[in-house]
Amino acid sequence: MIVTYDSSILVRATKRSNGPARRLIDVLAEHPGHTIALSPYILGEVGKVLSYPRMQDLLRLSAEEIHAHVDCLRSISRIVEPQAGLPVVLLDPQDDAVLYTAVAAGADVLCVRDRHFYDPHVVDFCAREDIRVTDELALLELLA
Amino acid sequence: MVHHVKDLSPNQRITIEGLLGRTLSDEESLMIRLARILKDAPVGDERARAFSRYHNHLDLLDDRVKDVPEDEIDAAIDEALQAVRPPAE
Numbered sequence: 001m002i003v004t005y006d007s008s009i010l011v012r013a014t015k016r017s018n019g020p021a022r023r024l025i026d027v028l029a030e031h032p033g034h035t036i037a038l039s040p041y042i043l044g045e046v047g048k049v050l051s052y053p054r055m056q057d058l059l060r061l062s063a064e065e066i067h068a069h070v071d072c073l074r075s076i077s078r079i080v081e082p083q084a085g086l087p088v089v090l091l092d093p094q095d096d097a098v099l100y101t102a103v104a105a106g107a108d109v110l111c112v113r114d115r116h117f118y119d120p121h122v123v124d125f126c127a128r129e130d131i132r133v134t135d136e137l138a139l140l141e142l143l144a
Numbered sequence: 145m146v147h148h149v150k151d152l153s154p155n156q157r158i159t160i161e162g163l164l165g166r167t168l169s170d171e172e173s174l175m176i177r178l179a180r181i182l183k184d185a186p187v188g189d190e191r192a193r194a195f196s197r198y199h200n201h202l203d204l205l206d207d208r209v210k211d212v213p214e215d216e217i218d219a220a221i222d223e224a225l226q227a228v229r230p231p232a233e
Contacts, residue, residue, distance in 0.1 A: 008225050014205040015217045022202060029195040035185045045228050052224035058217060059208050069205075072198040078185040083178050092232045104179035 001143075002035045002078070003028065004102035006112040007045035009136050010038075010073065014050075014059070020136045024111070027143050029076075034143075036077040037105030041097040043070050043079075080104040088125045091116045102131050111139050147174045 012021035028034040047070045050061055061069070082097070082104035089095035095116050102110040109132050110117065117123075117133050126133050134142065149157065150170040160174065161167055168174075186194050209217055 007228070008221075011221055011225070014202055015209055015221070016214070017203065017206045022206075025195075025198070025202070029199070032187065032191060037185075040182070048228045049221070049224040052220075052227055054220040055224045058212055058220055059205055061205075065204075069201055072194070072201050074183070075186065075194040076191070076198050077183075078181060079183040081180040081182055083180075085177065092229075094229050094232070103177065105181075 001033065001109060002037050002105055002107045003109045003111055003139070004037045004098070004105055004107040005042070006098050006110075006114065006117075007042050007049060008113045009111050010042070010046050011049045012136075014069075020140055024136050024140055024143075027140065031143075037080060037101065037107050038073065038077045039080055039082055039097070039101040039104070041082075042101060043074055046070055046073060078105055089116050089119070089122055091119060099126070102126070103129050107131055109134055109139060109142075111136055147176070149173065 009021050009024070012019060013025050016022060028036060047066055049055060050059065050066045050069060055061075080101060082100035084096070085100055085103070087093050087096060088099055092114070095114060098112065099110065099117070099122070101107075108130065110126060111134055113135055123133050149168045149172045152160070152168075152174075157168060185191070
């Protein structure tokens with residue numbers, strides 16, 4: 001299974017070793033048949049979120065550590081450069097960069113929390129591309 | 145880029161049917177989308193090493209917030225995500 005994660009899921013994997021986002025990473029790590037597919041856009045967002053002042057207050061990450069974290073993510077993943085298509089997530093066009101990452105990667109699953117991805121129009125588009133839209137809890141159940 | 149199957153040459157049609165693993169009908173259309181894989185996911189030992197390194201890094205971060213209440217971390221993450229990808233007006 002090829003899974004594209006939104007940055008909102010990837011960042012949550014940093015907070016608790018028993019949290020759902022982290023458990024998802026663990027499950028994917030244990031099964032060589034599973035692939036994480038990301039893009040420079042998503043990796044960049046993860047770096048920006050970790051650099052955000054309030055996150056820095058909690059994590060106290062140096063620039064080198066943020067770079068290392070993003071590099072770790074890059075090293076475990078397939079990285080694609082999606083070609084922009086017609087707008088799909090009309091309620092928030094910036095989300096299209098994530099959606100088209102999944103399309104370009106040939107993903108089976110787009111794992112996201114943002115409610116805009118659950119708009120029926122977006123879910124239908126993804127279904128036509130054979131991509132299931134799900135959150136981390138539902139994906140954990142699917143992989144169980 | 146949309147192509148109607150009925151407009152394809154016989155050779156194009158045979159090639160695409162071979163790629164799809166099924167026959168096409170004249171009423172169908174094809175949408176071709178190009179994508180670039182910049183780096184494929186690692187396999188075998190390289191994959192195991194990469195995940196191990198990532199896990200170690202996550203453990204390091206986990207350790208730094210172990211005394212911080214869950215809702216405080218969630219609030220910080222939500223605020224950061226909103227700042228990085230502001231919702232459309």
